[in-house]
Amino acid sequence: MPRPLILVTNDDGMFAPGIKALVEVCKELGEVVVVAPNSPQSGQGHAITITEPLRLHKVDVFEGIEAYECSGTPVDCVKLAKNVLFKDRQIDICVSGINHGSNASINIIYSGTMSAAMEASLEGIDSIGFSLLDFSFEADFKPAQHYAKLLIKSVLENKLQKCKLLSVNIPKLPLEEIKGFKVCKQGNGTWVEDFKVSTDPRGEKYYWLSGEFIPNEGETNTDLSALKDGYISIVPSWHDLTKVDALESLKYLENGG
Amino acid sequence: MPRPLILVTNDDGMFAPGIKALVEVCKELGEVVVVAPNSPQSGQGHAITITEPLRLHKVDVFEGIEAYECSGTPVDCVKLAKNVLFKDRQIDICVSGINHGSNASINIIYSGTMSAAMEASLEGIDSIGFSLLDFSFEADFKPAQHYAKLLIKSVLENKLQKCKLLSVNIPKLPLEEIKGFKVCKQGNGTWVEDFKVSTDPRGEKYYWLSGEFIPNEGETNTDLSALKDGYISIVPSWHDLTKVDALESLKYLENGG
Numbered sequence: 001m002p003r004p005l006i007l008v009t010n011d012d013g014m015f016a017p018g019i020k021a022l023v024e025v026c027k028e029l030g031e032v033v034v035v036a037p038n039s040p041q042s043g044q045g046h047a048i049t050i051t052e053p054l055r056l057h058k059v060d061v062f063e064g065i066e067a068y069e070c071s072g073t074p075v076d077c078v079k080l081a082k083n084v085l086f087k088d089r090q091i092d093i094c095v096s097g098i099n100h101g102s103n104a105s106i107n108i109i110y111s112g113t114m115s116a117a118m119e120a121s122l123e124g125i126d127s128i129g130f131s132l133l134d135f136s137f138e139a140d141f142k143p144a145q146h147y148a149k150l151l152i153k154s155v156l157e158n159k160l161q162k163c164k165l166l167s168v169n170i171p172k173l174p175l176e177e178i179k180g181f182k183v184c185k186q187g188n189g190t191w192v193e194d195f196k197v198s199t200d201p202r203g204e205k206y207y208w209l210s211g212e213f214i215p216n217e218g219e220t221n222t223d224l225s226a227l228k229d230g231y232i233s234i235v236p237s238w239h240d241l242t243k244v245d246a247l248e249s250l251k252y253l254e255n256g257g
Numbered sequence: 258m259p260r261p262l263i264l265v266t267n268d269d270g271m272f273a274p275g276i277k278a279l280v281e282v283c284k285e286l287g288e289v290v291v292v293a294p295n296s297p298q299s300g301q302g303h304a305i306t307i308t309e310p311l312r313l314h315k316v317d318v319f320e321g322i323e324a325y326e327c328s329g330t331p332v333d334c335v336k337l338a339k340n341v342l343f344k345d346r347q348i349d350i351c352v353s354g355i356n357h358g359s360n361a362s363i364n365i366i367y368s369g370t371m372s373a374a375m376e377a378s379l380e381g382i383d384s385i386g387f388s389l390l391d392f393s394f395e396a397d398f399k400p401a402q403h404y405a406k407l408l409i410k411s412v413l414e415n416k417l418q419k420c421k422l423l424s425v426n427i428p429k430l431p432l433e434e435i436k437g438f439k440v441c442k443q444g445n446g447t448w449v450e451d452f453k454v455s456t457d458p459r460g461e462k463y464y465w466l467s468g469e470f471i472p473n474e475g476e477t478n479t480d481l482s483a484l485k486d487g488y489i490s491i492v493p494s495w496h497d498l499t500k501v502d503a504l505e506s507l508k509y510l511e512n513g514g
Binding site for chain 1: 303308309310311328332333337341363365366367374376379408410418420422424430439440441442443447448450451452454455457462464465493496497498501503504506509
């Protein structure tokens, strides 16, 4: 049996410790190809590049691993991998990350890591986005690697059936304190934002986004509650934004509002 | 009673005919403030700017209307409007568009127009994203304006209850051929992509995204089917990507996969 083809990508760029950690895990599970942005792309959401050309360059970053840097967004990376590099060969799984910082709750919407994984899922590829709740460059990825390996192996063996995309967040805890996986819903919370206002050397005013994420209190069985309880959250996710329970209540609009 | 405060934004930038069409409609319904990107931002999805400062400049583009151009993404525009310009005043509704081109089906994911509206909905503001199925700069926005006015007026009067975000797509048809509004789900389809490969003047290879959207056949009560039948589609939308019906089937992962 041929080894499965594993596409690794991220949004922090080729030199982030998180992608190195993920490549190390995947090397033990299959044939790895990396396609990642040539610059950090945090917060890029599902952005794609349509008004300018994209570049794709082979690089030698991970020992013995085929790797390409791409001039575009995380989603562009996946599109190029699927439609240029592997036009004629099936990608068995796409893994994205390991992101430095949480993508739980509404943060999935802003996340380049998760958007790359979602793009692969739209192409019919089983996909997992991994995020570690630790922004530090010196973050310890070992516990995340242990569980990422378990999960990727399981998905390669069992395939994802009712859902092509898993959003995985890993608490910042030592291995022995992590209680395992919890399959759960996306939690709710709010960003309380506060733009830092300042003046540049030319005397022009500027604004710099800053803020604090406030989780909703009292929710259970969500990624936020699972992480708080010491679990790794797995949220089965997809691209359908319909708020189904609101369909009926809006029918009055069909009569002209 | 004070006139409602209407925030207008888009992803095509301040000089797109679509935003002018939307401003004309909103002027008749309330006090209008425009905050839009200073360059076209199609396909920016839910991108935000976190690694560099943002600029916000007052501009005189629409007669008698307060307007600001922003150096960032559509989502940045909404964040700045909410947290800088209107920190102490309630925005009654945010309308985004009118986009040049469809945001039906999975295109909502890539859309800067819809991401701007979603950002406002996350801030608790009733929001509507409008898209016209016509890419032309000379597109006729009159039928879209007629229906946008009906809908914005209704939402201002009734408020959105179970859902803060409406994704509205308008077929490219003369007014008399549009059959009205249809409240429906997000449809399914696939982008069949084909990167144009070429070589730049320096001899370097580049890739340019191109492709065709193929709607799934046989779906009913979706935005795609409504548009095909001559209706304006209204999809109640939100930020929760959980694929709820897959939760149970993935429980086995909690036992280590």
